[in-house]
Amino acid sequence: MSDKKSEHFDLIVVGSGPGGYVAAIRAAQLGLTAACIEKDELGGVCLNIGCIPTKALLSSALLVSEMAGAHKHGIIAKDVSFDLGPAQARSRQVAAQMAKGIAHLFKKNKVTHLRGVGRLKGRGKIELETEGGSKTVYEAKNIILATGSRPRDLPVLKIDEDRIWSSTGALMQEKAPESLFIVGAGAIGMEFADVYNAYGSKVTVVEAMDRILPLEDAEVSSFMERLYKKRGMEIHTEARFKKAKTNKHGVSVTFEDSKGDEQTLEVDYVLSAVGRVPNSEDIGLDSVNAKVDEHGFVLVDRHLSTNVTGLYAIGDVAGHQLLAHKASHEGITCVEHIAGLGHGTVDYDNVPNCTYCHPEVASVGLTELQAKEMGYDIEVGKFPWAAIGRAVASGHSDGFIKVIRDKQFSEILGAHIVGPHATELIAEFVVGRHLESTVEELEKAMHPHPTLSEGVAESALASLGRPIHI
Amino acid sequence: MVTKVHMEALSPTMEEGQLVQWLKSEGEEVSSGDILAEIETDKATMELVARGDGILRKIFLDAGGVSAVGSVIAVIASADEDISGIEEGSDGDGAQQALPAELSPETIQEPEVETTSEVSATTQGTGSVKASPLARRLAAEMGVDLSAIKGSGPGGRVVKRDLEGATTASSTGAVTTMWASDENEYEDVPTSQMRKSIAKRLVTSIGPVPTFYLTVEVDMNRVIEARESMNTMLEDDGYRISVNDIVLKAVAAALRQHPNCNAQWHENFVRRFNAVHLGVAVAIDEGLITPVIRDAHAKGIMQIASEVRELAGRARTKKLMPDEYTGSTFSVSNLGMFGIQEFTAIINPPEAGILAVGSIEESAVVVNGEVKVCPRMRITMSCDHRVIDGAQGARFLATLKSMLEEPTAILL
Numbered sequence: 001m002s003d004k005k006s007e008h009f010d011l012i013v014v015g016s017g018p019g020g021y022v023a024a025i026r027a028a029q030l031g032l033t034a035a036c037i038e039k040d041e042l043g044g045v046c047l048n049i050g051c052i053p054t055k056a057l058l059s060s061a062l063l064v065s066e067m068a069g070a071h072k073h074g075i076i077a078k079d080v081s082f083d084l085g086p087a088q089a090r091s092r093q094v095a096a097q098m099a100k101g102i103a104h105l106f107k108k109n110k111v112t113h114l115r116g117v118g119r120l121k122g123r124g125k126i127e128l129e130t131e132g133g134s135k136t137v138y139e140a141k142n143i144i145l146a147t148g149s150r151p152r153d154l155p156v157l158k159i160d161e162d163r164i165w166s167s168t169g170a171l172m173q174e175k176a177p178e179s180l181f182i183v184g185a186g187a188i189g190m191e192f193a194d195v196y197n198a199y200g201s202k203v204t205v206v207e208a209m210d211r212i213l214p215l216e217d218a219e220v221s222s223f224m225e226r227l228y229k230k231r232g233m234e235i236h237t238e239a240r241f242k243k244a245k246t247n248k249h250g251v252s253v254t255f256e257d258s259k260g261d262e263q264t265l266e267v268d269y270v271l272s273a274v275g276r277v278p279n280s281e282d283i284g285l286d287s288v289n290a291k292v293d294e295h296g297f298v299l300v301d302r303h304l305s306t307n308v309t310g311l312y313a314i315g316d317v318a319g320h321q322l323l324a325h326k327a328s329h330e331g332i333t334c335v336e337h338i339a340g341l342g343h344g345t346v347d348y349d350n351v352p353n354c355t356y357c358h359p360e361v362a363s364v365g366l367t368e369l370q371a372k373e374m375g376y377d378i379e380v381g382k383f384p385w386a387a388i389g390r391a392v393a394s395g396h397s398d399g400f401i402k403v404i405r406d407k408q409f410s411e412i413l414g415a416h417i418v419g420p421h422a423t424e425l426i427a428e429f430v431v432g433r434h435l436e437s438t439v440e441e442l443e444k445a446m447h448p449h450p451t452l453s454e455g456v457a458e459s460a461l462a463s464l465g466r467p468i469h470i
Numbered sequence: 471m472v473t474k475v476h477m478e479a480l481s482p483t484m485e486e487g488q489l490v491q492w493l494k495s496e497g498e499e500v501s502s503g504d505i506l507a508e509i510e511t512d513k514a515t516m517e518l519v520a521r522g523d524g525i526l527r528k529i530f531l532d533a534g535g536v537s538a539v540g541s542v543i544a545v546i547a548s549a550d551e552d553i554s555g556i557e558e559g560s561d562g563d564g565a566q567q568a569l570p571a572e573l574s575p576e577t578i579q580e581p582e583v584e585t586t587s588e589v590s591a592t593t594q595g596t597g598s599v600k601a602s603p604l605a606r607r608l609a610a611e612m613g614v615d616l617s618a619i620k621g622s623g624p625g626g627r628v629v630k631r632d633l634e635g636a637t638t639a640s641s642t643g644a645v646t647t648m649w650a651s652d653e654n655e656y657e658d659v660p661t662s663q664m665r666k667s668i669a670k671r672l673v674t675s676i677g678p679v680p681t682f683y684l685t686v687e688v689d690m691n692r693v694i695e696a697r698e699s700m701n702t703m704l705e706d707d708g709y710r711i712s713v714n715d716i717v718l719k720a721v722a723a724a725l726r727q728h729p730n731c732n733a734q735w736h737e738n739f740v741r742r743f744n745a746v747h748l749g750v751a752v753a754i755d756e757g758l759i760t761p762v763i764r765d766a767h768a769k770g771i772m773q774i775a776s777e778v779r780e781l782a783g784r785a786r787t788k789k790l791m792p793d794e795y796t797g798s799t800f801s802v803s804n805l806g807m808f809g810i811q812e813f814t815a816i817i818n819p820p821e822a823g824i825l826a827v828g829s830i831e832e833s834a835v836v837v838n839g840e841v842k843v844c845p846r847m848r849i850t851m852s853c854d855h856r857v858i859d860g861a862q863g864a865r866f867l868a869t870l871k872s873m874l875e876e877p878t879a880i881l882l
Contacts, residue, residue, distance in 0.1 A: 031471060141502055141523065299755075301788060309503055340473075340521030409607045411630075436602030436630055 009035045011338065012126050012140035014118040014283065017044020018051075019315030019327030020146030021102050021111075026332050028109035030339040035138070036111055037118035037128060042102035044148055046324045048095050049168045054191055056091035057171070058356050061198035065358065069395065084199045085174040114138070120284030124310055127284070142310050142338050145298060146331065147283055149276040149316035156243050157183060157272050163246045164270045167192070176201045177268035181253050183241050185212035187355040189273035190224070194357040197233055204265065206239040206255050213355060217367040217402065217416040219382075224361065224418065227398065236263075244270055278317045293319065302345045304334035312338070321351050350433050354423040359399045362426035365414035365433060368404055377407040381439075381463025383455055385419045387470050390450040396420035401459040403429075403439065410438035415459070421452055428456050439463050472551055473522025475544035477537045480509055480516035486538045487511050494526045500546060515736075515820055516796075524548045530558035601628035608633045631791075656743040657729075658736070669735070669856040680855040683814050686867045688874045690830050690845040693717075696877045704772070714804050715775040716880075717827055717849075720873040722746040722766035722774075723880045725800055728866040732799050734820040735856045749798030749818060752782045759785050760818060762798040802827060812848040822857035825870075826850040847874075 010032035013020045020036055021043065027034040041048050064082050106113055116130040126138050151166035153159050161169035170192045176199035182189045185207035197203045205212065205228075211221035212228070212235060225235055238258035245252045250268040257263055278296045285292065288308045291299045297319030304312045312334050315327030326346070333344050355361040371378050381403045385391040399419030406413055415429035432442055443460040447453045461467045477487050490508040494500050504520045524546045531543040545553045599616040601609070605628045609616045614633065621628035661669075672680035693716050700711050725732040725746045734741040746767040749760035761781035763774055784790050800822075803815040806829035815826035828848040835844050849870070853863040873879045 408611065409604060411604050411607075436604035438603045438607060441603050 009033045009112070009138065009140045011035070011142045011144065011335070012037065012114075012118070012138060013144045013146055013331075014126065015044060015146035015148055015279075015315070015317075016042045016102065016113075017146060017148050017315060017327060018046045018324035019148070019331045020044065020144070021105070022328040023144050023146060023314060023331030023335050024111045025105055025109050026335045027339070028111050030335065030341070032142075032335075032339065034109075034111045035114050035140070036106065037114045037116065037126065039115065039117045039131075041096075041099040042106070042113065043095075043099040044146075045150075047098045047102065049171055051324055052098050053091040053095040053171050054167070054195075055356055056094040057087055057195045058191060058358070060087035060090070061195045062358055064198045072395075082176075082199050084176040087199075088172070088174050091171065117282075119282065120287050120290075120311075122287050123308060142312065144304075144331070144334060145280075145283060145306075145311070145313040145317055146315045146327070147279040147317045148327075149278050149322055151272065152275045152277045154183075154241070154272060154274055157241065157270065157274075159272055160246075163251050163268075164244060164272060166272055170196075170271050178202060179204070179250075179265075179267040180269050180271060181251070181265060181267040182206070182271045182273060184273035184275070185209075185235070185237070186214065186273060186275070187353075189271065190228075190355055190357050192271055192273065193228065193233060197228070197231055202232075202234075204234040204236070204267070206236045206241055208238070208240060210238050212237065213361060215353060216355075216361060216363055217414070218369060219400075219402065220361055220363070220416050220418050223399065224357070227359075276316065276322055278319070280317055295319070303337040304330055304346075305337075320348055321353075323351060323353070326351050347434070350430060352426045352430050354426065356423060359396065359419045360422035361418050362422040363414065363416040364426055364429050365412065366404060367414060367416070368402075371404050371406075371413045376413060378413065379405050379407050379463050379465070381405070381459050381461065381465075381467070383459040383462045383467055383470060385452075385455060388450075388452060388455050388458070390452050390454070391420055393450070394420060401425070401455045403459040403463045405439045405463045410440055410464075412437065412439055412442070417455075419452075419455070425452060425456060428453065471522060471524070471547070472553060472556070473520070473524065473546040474542045474556060475506060475518070475520070475546060477509070477531075477539050477541050477543050478518060479539045480511045480518070484511040484539055486536050488536045489531050489533050489543070490515055491533045492529060494520075496526055496529050498526050500524065500526050506544070520546060522546050524551075527551075527553050528556070599628060600626060602630065604630050605633055656741050656745075658739040658741050660739050661737070665740075665856075666737075672855050679817050679819060681817055681852050682855055682860065682863075683850055683852055684860070684863045684867055685812060685848055685850040686871050688847050688849060688871050689835075690847045690874065692877050693874055694830075694845060700771070709772055709775065711771055711775050713830065713847075714802075714806070714827065715771055715778060716877065717804070717874065718748055718750065718763065718766060718774050718778070718802055719769075719771045720870055720877070720880050721800070721802055721825060722748055722763075722769075724866060724870040724873055726767045727869055728862065730862050731823050731853070731858055731866045733822045733857050734799070735822060735854055736820070740857050743799040745799070747797055747799045749795075749801035749821070749824075750778055750782070751801060751803035751815070752785045754786050754788070759790065759795050760798060760801055761785050761790055761795050764797075800824070806830065806847070812850060814850050815852055817852050817854055822854040823863070824852045826852065 011027045011034045013024045013036045016036050016038035024034045024036040046052060067080055070077055114128050116128045119127050121127045121137055124139055124141065126140065126143060128136050128138060151159060157164060159166045167188050176196055179202040180196045182193050182203065182205045185205050189205060190213060193203050193205055211218060212225050213221050229235060236257050240256040242254040242256060250266060251270050252264060252266055253270060254262060254264045280292055280296045280298055288311060290306045290308050290311055293299055298306055298313035298317050300306055300313050300318045304314050304318065306313055314330035314334050316322045320326060329346050333346050336344055350364060352362060352364040368380055382400055384400045385397040391397040402416040404414040405411065412429060412433050417425055439460045443457050447457045458467050458469060487509040490510050492507045494506050500520045501523045502520055505517045506520050507518045508515050509518050526544060527547050528545045531537050537543050542556060542558060545556050547553050600621060601616050608630060616628055619628050619632050622632050623629040693713060697711055697713055697716060729742045732743045732746055745765050748763045748766040750763060751758050751760050763777050766774060781794060798821060801818050801824040803824060804827040805813055806827055809829050811831060812828045813826050815824045817824050830845045830847045832843050833846045834841050851863055851867055
């Protein structure tokens with residue numbers, strides 16, 4: 001609170017992604033002097049080269065796929081063609097706009113943006129290296145590391161962003177290639193598969209696990225796999241990626257399919273979507289002896305504190321689920337702990353998972369298999385969107401909503417949605433679980449008609465064995 | 471920035487705290503994280519940590535004084551800040567004026583929310599209890615009276631975790647009160663001048679906790695037999711009892727007979743606990759933590775076994791609540807599984823004793839003039855000499871040894 005504001009802060013956050021910028025703003029709200037170190041645009045991967053621009057592209061992809069049925073709505077469009085270029089430009093514009101929004105929020109909350117690369121230099125000290133190479137040491141009573149993660153680089157698939165892309169490369173294309181080969185069928189792989197498939201690329205996906213979207217309920221995975229195959233995608237699960245060789249015209253890729261046969265394909269481009277690794281190497285952890293686990297994630301306790309007093313880590317660099325909303329939650333929890341506002345913790349069992357492909361996929365809590373493995377006596381309710389008026393009226397009635405409840409106490413153990421606006425609808429289950437509602441509360445709360453939310457109530461009823469509309 | 475120092479809820483069941491001593495005095499500079507004072511809670515003496523930087527400008531609560539959780543007991547501020555509006559116990563308007571302008575009234579109220587979050591389930595008018603739907607279902611199935619449960623949710627709402635202990639009658643504060651309802655938690659025995667002088671001289675000689683060690687070797691034949699027959703009985707249920715589980719049970723039973731070893735040093739008195747809350751040292755990646763088996767004396771071996779496993783599991787994933795690793799009255803550390811035959815353990819203050827359990831080794835012993843091979847285990851007790859004298863510790867170990875050599879004695 002002194003005149004040396006620019007030199008000494010109550011809190012310095014390293015990184016301005018959804019963990020870092022939220023932590024900095026919350027700290028400012030609580031009266032702490034806060035600074036946020038960021039070398040690139042504010043907003044981190046999420047806003048600039050992650051969640052937000054991908055969602056812009058996926059909105060475009062949805063429109064493209066809707067055109068096939070446009071005539072049913074009386075839209076007679078002849079000679080329709082699709083060009084990824086303008087959609088890509090729009091996605092960049094959206095990202096830029098959102099990043100500007102963070103700058104505005106920083107200004108409003110008096111958070112100082114320190115532009116450059118931050119590295120720990122001993123306890124409570126951070127060295128800022130600007131683009132020009134000048135170095136300044138700042139002091140802070142508390143430091144939060146929110147340096148995020150980056151795409152994992154496989155030794156057999158070196159990302160060059162030219163022929164072999166990470167998600168970043170996949171976001172920057174102005175033209176959909178004729179063929180795209182995607183390694184990894186998690187959320188990132190499948191979202192890009194969705195976009196490029198819509199814009200006309202021949203998409204092939206290989207996944208090492210036995211199903212696509214392997215973190216989701218098995219029924220969800222198999223439903224999505226059937227649907228994508230119907231759309232012309234080639235999907236190989238239990239496949240082992242072997243090698244990629246870049247040549248003049250594209251890439252020659254080799255993988256071993258589930259039968260153990262080696263296949264080689266000539267493709268234009270390859271997207272590597274095999275997970276992410278923490279940005280924990282070049283941030284000066286050694287200078288304070290902060291500990292990391294065997295994968296490089298910074299070790300933290302329930303209050304996001306590292307083993308070093310006054311040093312915290314949140315978001316991807318601190319492990320758990322690598323998700324923006326988890327990072328933001330950790331940011332708030334961590335700052336409130338620093339400010340002495342008690343002992344809140346993050347509920348890692350109630351983190352929703354979302355994949356924004358079409359139809360959307362969202363879930364929270366346990367899958368059916370996990371619930372069984374944990375020894376719960378369960379009832380599963382499954383309700384198809386085809387029986388919900390609003391879904392049929394909107395022309396999006398693929399998919400289902402599935403609820404897993406504990407038979408004895410009716411606790412909502414898990415919810416899994418494939419279908420229209422699944423990523424919005426999942427929030428009702430998250431709130432329900434947070435408040436410890438049982439399935440009965442969900443069913444008894446009146447849902448407006450006609451809406452997709454009726455599906456939530458019907459799935460709850462289905463788990464009790466008494467759905468109305470099936 | 472003005473930081474009000476509150477009497478914090480240092481244990482989940484704490485309603486008020488007694489100030490044992492200030493470790494900082496008025497006028498002294500403090501930084502966030504410094505230990506300001508020692509507070510005696512209903513469970514243990516805990517450290518009160520500074521939540522802000524500046525000078526400890528004003529102390530409202532003197533050593534020995536008692537204050538309710540949430541009340542202001544001191545003020546930290548820079549030398550020139552106006553703190554005249556802040557009064558003991560107050561957390562109202564006067565204080566707000568002294569806070570920086572950028573703090574909105576909404577922000578200032580937030581600590582209030584936090585301090586009320588630990589109160590017992592608030593009854594509303596007609597006697598209904600704030601509880602989540604899931605908690606209501608659990609309570610109904612278990613036949614637990616919700617109004618007797620302390621809620622840990624916002625505003626004292628009873629949530630699932632508050633009842634989880636009730637299922638296994640384990641570790642939450644709520645259930646502890648149900649257990650110990652007809653029995654005093656502990657008895658404070660005033661310290662005589664002789665005791666005080668012994669204590670003082672011992673501390674000068676050896677350090678803050680004057681420790682001595684007693685080792686005894688135990689014949690484990692009967693424990694091993696008992697374990698085998700118990701495990702045979704439990705085979706169908708999928709439970710497993712370990713030797714350590716039986717040792718824990720025996721320690722708890724022996725401590726009930728020797729309350730002078732189940733005690734704490736408090737300068738002016740020695741606190742002897744009636745209930746045995748056993749701390750069980752668990753190795754985790756970053757060190758160790760001592761989850762607590764509450765009321766171990768009143769629990770069966772099977773229940774102790776399942777609680778140890780459950781608590782140790784969560785200890786390893788860092789998911790223990792503070793009340794699950796605080797408030798033990800005696801601890802046990804077992805390194806037998808690492809092949810350690812004998813060791814001394816460091817006392818976990820303010821407890822007065824800890825038992826170090828070694829491995830079971832086959833050794834040749836003379837029984838009735840004949841050499842026999844027997845499974846033997848060495849146990850070493852570290853004693854706080856201010857509380858426990860050599861002969862008292864030895865008597866406790868003799869009881870424990872006889873219980874382990876004849877496990878049916880545990881049942882007496």
